[in-house]
Amino acid sequence: MKRLRGALLGIAGIVLLGVLWEGYKALAPAIGVKIGAITVLPRTSDAAMPHLATMLQRALDPVTAAAGSPPLWTAVLQASLFTVSIAAVSWVVGVIVGFLIATLMQRFRTAESALLPWVVLSQTVPLIALAPLVKRWGSLVHFGAFDWQDWMSVALIASYLAFFPVSIGALRGFASPEPAHLDLMRAYGVGWWRTYLRLRVPASVPYLVPALRLAAANAVIGTVVAEVSIGLSGGVGRMIIEFAQTGSSDPAKQWAPIFGAVLVGLVAAGAVALLGLALHKYRRNEVTA
Amino acid sequence: MKHSSRIRLGLGALGISAALVLSGCASGGGTSASSSADSGKLTPITLQLQWVAQAQFAGYYAAVAQGFYKKEGLDVTIKEAGTTTVPIDALAAGDADYAISWVPKVLGSIEQGTNVTDVAQIFERSGTTQISFKDKNITTAADLKGKTVGSWGYGNQWELFAGMQKAGIDTTSGIKLVQQAFDMNGFLAGDIGAAQAMTYNEYAQVLETVNPKTGALYQPSDLNVINWNHEGTAMLQDAIWANADKLASDKTYAANTTKFIKASIEGWIYARDNPEKAAGIVTAAGSTLGTSHQLWMTNEVNKLIWPSTGGIGVIQKKAWDQTVKIAKSTKDDTGSTILTQDPPSTAYSNKYVDAALKELKAEKVDVLGASFAPLTVTLKEGGK
Numbered sequence: 001m002k003r004l005r006g007a008l009l010g011i012a013g014i015v016l017l018g019v020l021w022e023g024y025k026a027l028a029p030a031i032g033v034k035i036g037a038i039t040v041l042p043r044t045s046d047a048a049m050p051h052l053a054t055m056l057q058r059a060l061d062p063v064t065a066a067a068g069s070p071p072l073w074t075a076v077l078q079a080s081l082f083t084v085s086i087a088a089v090s091w092v093v094g095v096i097v098g099f100l101i102a103t104l105m106q107r108f109r110t111a112e113s114a115l116l117p118w119v120v121l122s123q124t125v126p127l128i129a130l131a132p133l134v135k136r137w138g139s140l141v142h143f144g145a146f147d148w149q150d151w152m153s154v155a156l157i158a159s160y161l162a163f164f165p166v167s168i169g170a171l172r173g174f175a176s177p178e179p180a181h182l183d184l185m186r187a188y189g190v191g192w193w194r195t196y197l198r199l200r201v202p203a204s205v206p207y208l209v210p211a212l213r214l215a216a217a218n219a220v221i222g223t224v225v226a227e228v229s230i231g232l233s234g235g236v237g238r239m240i241i242e243f244a245q246t247g248s249s250d251p252a253k254q255w256a257p258i259f260g261a262v263l264v265g266l267v268a269a270g271a272v273a274l275l276g277l278a279l280h281k282y283r284r285n286e287v288t289a
Numbered sequence: 290m291k292h293s294s295r296i297r298l299g300l301g302a303l304g305i306s307a308a309l310v311l312s313g314c315a316s317g318g319g320t321s322a323s324s325s326a327d328s329g330k331l332t333p334i335t336l337q338l339q340w341v342a343q344a345q346f347a348g349y350y351a352a353v354a355q356g357f358y359k360k361e362g363l364d365v366t367i368k369e370a371g372t373t374t375v376p377i378d379a380l381a382a383g384d385a386d387y388a389i390s391w392v393p394k395v396l397g398s399i400e401q402g403t404n405v406t407d408v409a410q411i412f413e414r415s416g417t418t419q420i421s422f423k424d425k426n427i428t429t430a431a432d433l434k435g436k437t438v439g440s441w442g443y444g445n446q447w448e449l450f451a452g453m454q455k456a457g458i459d460t461t462s463g464i465k466l467v468q469q470a471f472d473m474n475g476f477l478a479g480d481i482g483a484a485q486a487m488t489y490n491e492y493a494q495v496l497e498t499v500n501p502k503t504g505a506l507y508q509p510s511d512l513n514v515i516n517w518n519h520e521g522t523a524m525l526q527d528a529i530w531a532n533a534d535k536l537a538s539d540k541t542y543a544a545n546t547t548k549f550i551k552a553s554i555e556g557w558i559y560a561r562d563n564p565e566k567a568a569g570i571v572t573a574a575g576s577t578l579g580t581s582h583q584l585w586m587t588n589e590v591n592k593l594i595w596p597s598t599g600g601i602g603v604i605q606k607k608a609w610d611q612t613v614k615i616a617k618s619t620k621d622d623t624g625s626t627i628l629t630q631d632p633p634s635t636a637y638s639n640k641y642v643d644a645a646l647k648e649l650k651a652e653k654v655d656v657l658g659a660s661f662a663p664l665t666v667t668l669k670e671g672g673k
Binding site: 031047128131140233239243247250 | 342371374375378473477572573575578583671
């Protein structure tokens, strides 16, 4: 019953968004709302805000008029699969790295003092400045038969965004056991390693789950932006800039990959939610990140 | 009971992620390891474009598809660019063997110490224009005074600024500069009085859009076009760039450069003689541009090359000097110029293109295209 209600509310939210879109388009003037020379509310012309039906119709039409061109929605779906795969790789890498860094910082006070400022600073480096560098370094990597591929650069950049919430969340989680529990462990004469495995890691779960969710969102954003930046073909990011070129003459086309990106985000969030369900045993008092 | 079902859920989630990870590896590997299958004795060569696959690069795609590179013993992989890719950096870093870039975008890098050489000037003419609706009455650079002028920036603005400054406009106070996006919505909505447009791309985008007043597509007669070739501030655009250090030190690379240029030129000649097929090749290579737009682009790009004054790819000293002169004297909105002094003599060389043209002429190939007649392409709504 509760689940049905949730699903209904979810659908109602989507419908409401659609109604808002079409309602605003119908009511607001085509040139938008201006105060002085500044446009405060967007234009509602067909180029700026195509009808939902137009977007849907465009998604069913082929990508181009060339022979054998697939319908737009299948092309977008394929691109979304490509993007979500890279995002998954980057999420896994980010989670592992973030967890290891947090462990290191928990184990050695010096490591925490030395690393934590850098972990925070790392997120202030703009992604677009990083992308060309990562791609170039990647092109210099060859181990025997292994050659660095461009998709790995994208995954690496996205994991750079994904590791951050995990390292911070896990570090806070590792420090969360009550002093009495830690004292008990000490009284039993248990070493750091077992205290870590038996007490600190389980205690970190309530902090970790929201961090994993943030990491998933970061991984998706990072993947899409890095695709745009590097120009990796195959994913929704590249598709968005490619279709932007026909933004005036075929405005509905570029909305399809945008919906693709939303879909990628939903899949990523769903996968993490499933993971959270499995860890439910440890989630006594959830904190919001 | 409850726990085990949750664990199963969790395992399912892990399974999904693992599958995604694996498929990511598989599909990622598949896209870039394409053309190395039958490369027995072929030399692998990487060409870095300055944008994504589109007919602007039709000649190179045609040379791959028609086997012109293979004939020269080269296995060419074409790399597309993203929004932050600088082709010359990829070339200098050894990420690519050759790169396509506009000359003014490279001159600055050369002055900062990047050692690259323009070895073939594929586009002889500039494709950059400034377009406006007829009622604005903007027909020359001088008419831009006091108008809202669109520009993409990022090295695409120099011809526009040179043109306005030549016409005596103070480009800091005499115009209102507007940052232009990829699409032409700002122009169509009237936010931009005169917008930057490539003949082969944005100009066509406008002509593919329905004019709400007439219900039909916009017509060339609705627009005024300022062509920088006519205004005398055109700069050289798409050229093939090579690594100057390697040209000097590596004999094989130098020899391959001639081969690469020769095959590329053959590709461009194919695009000249078979524009429809060339447009199809680019679409097959992954471009998502509409069919009529792609053909329009092929045709317009052909006009920038053909007819060729001294043979396709030859760097005309007069055009080069004009580009350098503008690069030294024109200040953009930030007050800076591209160059503070003349570029080194290694900045361009006709040695390799001359050798390539000599071979082609011996094979009785028409490298001038004196009788070139462009198509009349009919654009459809949305470029479809």
